Amino acid sequence: MDRLPLILSTLCFLLGFAATLASLRTGRHGLRRFHVAMMAGGFALQTLFLLQRGRTIGHCPLTDLFEVLAFLSWSAALFYFGIGRAFRLSLLGMFTAPLLVLLQTGALLAPIDPPHRLFAPHNPWVQFHAALCVMAYGAFALAGVAGVMYLAQERQLKRRHLGVFFFEMPPIADLATANLRLLWAGILLLSAGLASAASIGMAVAPSVWTWGAVLWGAYLLLSLARRMGPRRTALFSAGAFLLAAAALCLFNHFYQGGGL
Template sequence: MELTRLLLILSTVAFVVGVVHAIAALRAGRWQENKWQFLPMAVGFAFQCAFLYLRGEMHARCPLTSQFEVFIFIGWCIVLLYFLVGATYRLSLLGLFTAPLIAILQTLALLMPDNPGAVKHVKMSVWEHLHAPLAMIAYAAFALACITGVMFLLQDHLLKKHRIHALFRQLPPIHHLSRAIMRMVALGVLLLAVAMISTFKIHLAISAVKMTVSWSILGLYTVILLLMWRHTLSARHTAWLSVLGFMVPFLSLWVVIGR
C-alpha cells in the first residue's frame, strides 16, 4: 500500500474515532469534563497535512490535480477552519458534526481512481497558484456554514419539541449559530470572489463549463448572503438555505474537476 493512501486511511479512522468518542462522552454526561475532545481531530488533521505535503512534493504544486486530491484538500480546509472558528463562535460541538462529513469525503476519495503520473509540470504564476486553493477554502467555508445550519435546525427542532437532554445542553445558543452561519457564508463569498477575479490574471486554459459553474455558485451564495444580511427570511429559513445551498458546490465537484 502506498504511504499516501495509508495516511489517508489513518486520517479517516481518526475522524471516525472522534465521532464515536464524542457521542460516548455526550451519552455519559462527561462532555464538559473531557479535555481531549479535539485530539482525534488534531490527529486526523496531522495525517491530512502529511498526505498533502507528499502529494505537493510529487507534483511540485498545490495538490489539486484530480477529484481524489480535491476531496482531501477540501476536507483539510474544513478541519483548518474548524480549528480557527470553533472557539471563536463558541461552537463546542462543531467537531462532532464536522468529522462525519470529513470521513465521508475521504472515503469517497479512497474509492476514486488516482493517477498522479498524468500531471503535467508547468510553471505557474502566483495568481495561478492561489486560484484553486482559494476556491477550495471558499467551498470549505460553505461546508461549515452547512454544518452550522444543521446544528441550528437541530437546536430549533429540540426547542420546539421541548426535548432537553445531553446534546441539547451542549449545543450553542440559536443566535450564536445564526451569526456563525452568516459569517461563514460571507467568508466563502469573499474568498470565492477573489478566486474568480484572479481568473482574469492567469493564463491557464479554463473551460467554459468550469467558469459557468463557479460564477453561478458565487452568484448563488451572494444572494444567500444578501438575504441573511437584510434579514429577508427567518433565521430558520436561512439555516435551510445554508444546508441546501451547499449541495450545489458539492455536486459541482463532479462537473468541474478535470474539465
C-alpha cells in the first residue's frame, strides 16, 4: 500500500497530459489550468511517497532501481516547476508529463522493488552524493525534453509548414535558453555529487568512476560548446540523456543490494 501515492501521482500526470491534449483540441484554456493543477498534485504525491519510503527504510529512497526511477521522476518534476510559468503553460508540461508517466509506470510495473529492508545508518554524505546525482539526471531528462521540443519547433520553422501545435509552443529562443540552463543545472549538481563522492573517498569500481567521468565530461562540453549551435545542442541533449540513463542503470547494478 505504500506505493499508493506513487500510483495516484502517475494518474495525476496522465490526467494532466490528457487535459493538455484536450485543450489543444478544443481551445479551452481552463483545461491548461487543470493540467498545471494535476502536475502540482502529482508532484505533491511523489514527494509524499518518497518521504514515506525514506521513513520506512531509514535511508534516502535510492536503494533500488524502483526508488531511483521514482526519485528521478520527482527531480524532473521539480525542475519542470522551477523553470518558469511561461514554459509550463506552453506545452513543456505536455512533453514532460508523458516522460514522468513512463518513468513511474516502468518503476511500478517492473519487478525491481524487492521487499523492504531496514538499512543500517549510512554515511549521510553517501546519501547526499546519490541524491545530487539523481537530481542531476532529472535536470538532464528535462533538458532532453526541451531539446526534443526545440527540434520539433525548428523543423516546423525551417520547413515553413506550421502544424497545429506551432502556436502553442514556446519561442524557440526560450527553448534554447531553457535547454542550456537545465544542462548547467545538471552539470553543477553532477559536479557536486561527484565531488562529494571523491571527498569522502567512496569505494567504487573503476568502471563506475569512468562512466561518471565520461558523463560529466560529455555534459560539460555540451554546456560549454556555445559555438556548436542550438540545433546540435538540442540534438545532443536529447541523445545524451540516453547515455545518462545507461549510466544510471550501471550505477544501480553496481550498488544493488547495498543501497546507494
